[in-house]
Amino acid sequence: MMNSTIAAISTAQGLGGIGVIRISGDDALKIADKVFVSLNEKKLCDQKGYTAHFGAVFFEGEKVDQCVATVFKAPLSYTGENVVELSCHGGTYVTKTVLRAVLDSGATPASAGEFTKRAFLNGKLDLTEAEAVMDIIGAKSNAAMRSALSVHEGALSKAINDVKEDLVMRAAHLCAWADYPEEDIPEIEFSSLKNALQLSKEKLNNLLLNYDKGKAIREGIDTVIVGRPNVGKSTLMNLITGYDKSIVTDIAGTTRDIVEETAVVKDITLHLSDTAGIRDADNMIEKIGVDKAKQRLSTAELIIAVFDMSSPLSEDDISILNDIKGSTCIAVINKEDLEPKLDIDKVKEVTENIVFMSAKAKTGVKEFEDILEKVAGTADFDSSSAVLSNERQRSLAKSAFNALDDAIVALDMGLTYDAVTVSLEDAISYLCELTGERVTETVVDNVFHQFCVGK
């Protein structure tokens, strides 16, 4: 727990000039040495603290990028533990690949606010900051949960879940067979068990191999534009995406109710959804669109809420304000060129990030950029949480793969099934971590679902 070595991308994500991957824990230097080779081929383990070394990072035998490794030795580091910071060129692909190399070499993905937590527990932060730290962790975990939710919809999590369910069925059979020896539970057949484990292992392997293909992972800040109909959302969307057409891509498979595009504003990647106007809809089809918009609202990392300066706040506007309260958001007050009728104080109660603009007349664009930069750059806006939660899935899938391998080895050696079951349950427990279930309960529930047992 506390002693494991953790890693994460610790710079805001996007097309910035540098990306930093921070590794912290007892084994930070050892792990860094597995991925980083310095120009003079000296090991980081042998280096002093507060030193920087130029070299390159390698992943699966290939060079990923040039890199500067900065070494901090416990207790003289941010977290008070051994720390290595790998500074490479920015950009999602490079930073993510470096992170992956580090995770594959034995680090675990840092959970929300974990660096800060360690810094605090190691006495590196002032006591008075404790409550602020607790708040940050709370906020970060909410952000992480949001991205986990959005990842949930993804094909990857479905595939992982399918593997998990297969394994739970097998584990439940083994458990029923052991816990109810005198009931007529079907015998465990060696070859069928082994084939099943082998199949699951292959499925996990394919998942890991194809992980980056397709659209399983989405970079950038998951952003949603909301507002009642006709406040100018689409115009705003076009204005933002119109910044640099060359790096705007369409994402296939979007619903007809939500338009999705990726845009880069001031080096910040936004994954944008323009939703159906939110209002109390009577029409069935429109209602579906509105429900989808509301759902996006709950999974998005950043909300851009658009209001019309030229009309008073409507009931729908107020409902939107209620929905976005407590979220990371920017309020865009559109149509500033028209006669003002909107009660701006009501908006101020919800957020201080307010921009006045006219999307049509293209005024206020600079202000919007500045606010966006400020919001995306604030400490508790963890723009890398989506990548991290994806990396966490991958890392857990990999651990599950290894545990399954242990189970198969135990089977091949001819060890008794109690040992096989323990490894199998290890594999399930990694997959369960994604959903927060507990393996023993999941398996026991399945026993009673699948088998008629009990005296």
Add this chain to the structure above:
Amino acid sequence: MSTYFAGNYDVAVIGAGHAGIEAALASARLGCKTAIFTINMDAVGNCPCNPSIGGTAKGHLVREIDALGGEMGKTADECFLQMRMLNLGKGPAVHSLRAQIDRRKYQDVMKHKLELCDNLDLRQAEITDIERNEDGTWTLTTRMLAQFVAKTVIIATGTYLGGKIFIGEVSFESGPDGVFPATFLGDSLRKLGIPTRRFKTGTPARVKKSTIALDKLEVQEGDNPPVPFSFDTESLGENKVVCHISYTNEDTKKIILDNIHRSPLYGGKIEGVGPRYCPSLEDKIVRFEHKERHQLFIEPCGLDTEEMYLQGMSSSLPEEVQLQFYHTIPGLENALIMRPAYAIEYDCIDPTSMNATLEFRDFEGLYGAGQFNGSSGYEEAAAQGLIAGINAAHKVQGKEPFVLDRASSYIGTLIDDLITKGANEPYRMMTSRSEYRLILRQDNADTRLTPLGYELGLISEDRWKRFNEKQELIKAELKRAKETVIPLSDELNDILVSRETSEVSNSIRLIELLKRPQLDYKALESVDLTRPDIPQSVFEQVEIAIKYDGYIKKQLAQVEQMRKLEVKILPSDTDYKELPGLRLEAQEKLNKIRPANIGQASRISGVSPADISVLLIWLAKKSHEKSQTEDNTDV
């Protein structure tokens, strides 16, 4: 009518079933003046369901109770009719011992042990009321208006509390086996502020042996030689009975489905929640409709009775329907039902309102154990009774609480599950519930727990000496296995070939051979020439330690991780609503369960790793503040 004062006790135990017995014996043996109240002197230590002790995971519990100095295992050994070690061949983690016992003899032996125990008074009385006195003691009032004052109280009312029996359309207030129920205590508890809920369980009919065509049925023999539960029992002698096996069929199913509306459960008369773990036959048939047949075991209830127990055939259908469907079963065509099957509903509490000592968090000095706490089974009850008894005694004596964690035992796992996750249905122990099952084996219960039992004062010097001798033998034999070289020989390779493992081309250490799953001590007897003459149980320990070494080490590492969180104590008066950063769900769950430490908090569903981080920081802040205040006081 007026009450009269009848005496003072340190510990008062309400109920003399399996939980109450262990509780009372432990507390009396630890030196506390103890009373145990039974509603009927002939119902002490009753087994109102199957005449057997142990079984999968339950056998682990019995061994653990014994290793800590409890009584269940020894008494089961004294009253055994047949012993079976279940799951042989499936791995040592899931080996489980089960005894068929002589039910009446078990009651007599247990009752006599209670009568002979120093510091212990066994009394027949129905407790109708308990009240807390201003000085923290408790007053217990009996139906005969006697009043006892006790420093601590352990409630172990089993299925007696508000008990109600259902047989088809007929229902009446009753404890098990027609003994009268505890009618008043439930109201007294609710008045005190302890909410109760209804659980249900059931038992099959008992039929007359001479009316069963046993010669037509498959026989199930015991083990030869039978193995005892207690690490103190030297040998058992021979098995005294056999069991028989039969199956239901399509006719049975038809009769049950035709009459399902007459079941009080399906007719909606029972409000209690029944266990998935012991379903009635009608439950099994409704839930698993495609299943063609269901197995039953026919078990003798004792040597001096013709009553036979029909394991697997519990039911709450009307008596006439029972008669019809039992008669469809091969062997039972002419069976005489001596007692009908019934379902019983009873009051129990939500165990998440308790500490790991089984003391109510909000009622100091009040403890609960067994079915009252929402569990099912004699063994689960006895395990809790032992822990509640030890802790009640420690409370009286001003000693530290005695808590077993999940990594120490099935007892610890059972209690942690109950107080952390609660029970939505009667809780049954299963090996699948322990994440540490490769180290929590029934064969090493003594190694794990007897040192704790000795420290408590529940293990005699004599037994302690024998325990240590065995541990020395294990160490010495492990050393010998590491050092002994088995020379290369044809004989050795013949053994290896016959066991389907690869031959060797050089001499090899004994330990290397024993690591192979295909080999064991027995197979190597003829080539292991320096083998000492020591008990089989010692070889067993060494063999398991060698074979599962990698797994055992892995689990021990997990245990170490877990224990780091287990020592981070959360103050019991924390209001989690006040802590910033905790998610709403976590705040609510933590306020309900009130975990004793971070480890327990992390096992609550709905408490995320981030919430745990928040708690860790908050604890660090608190302990820092505390040490600063102390520094200031020093100045």
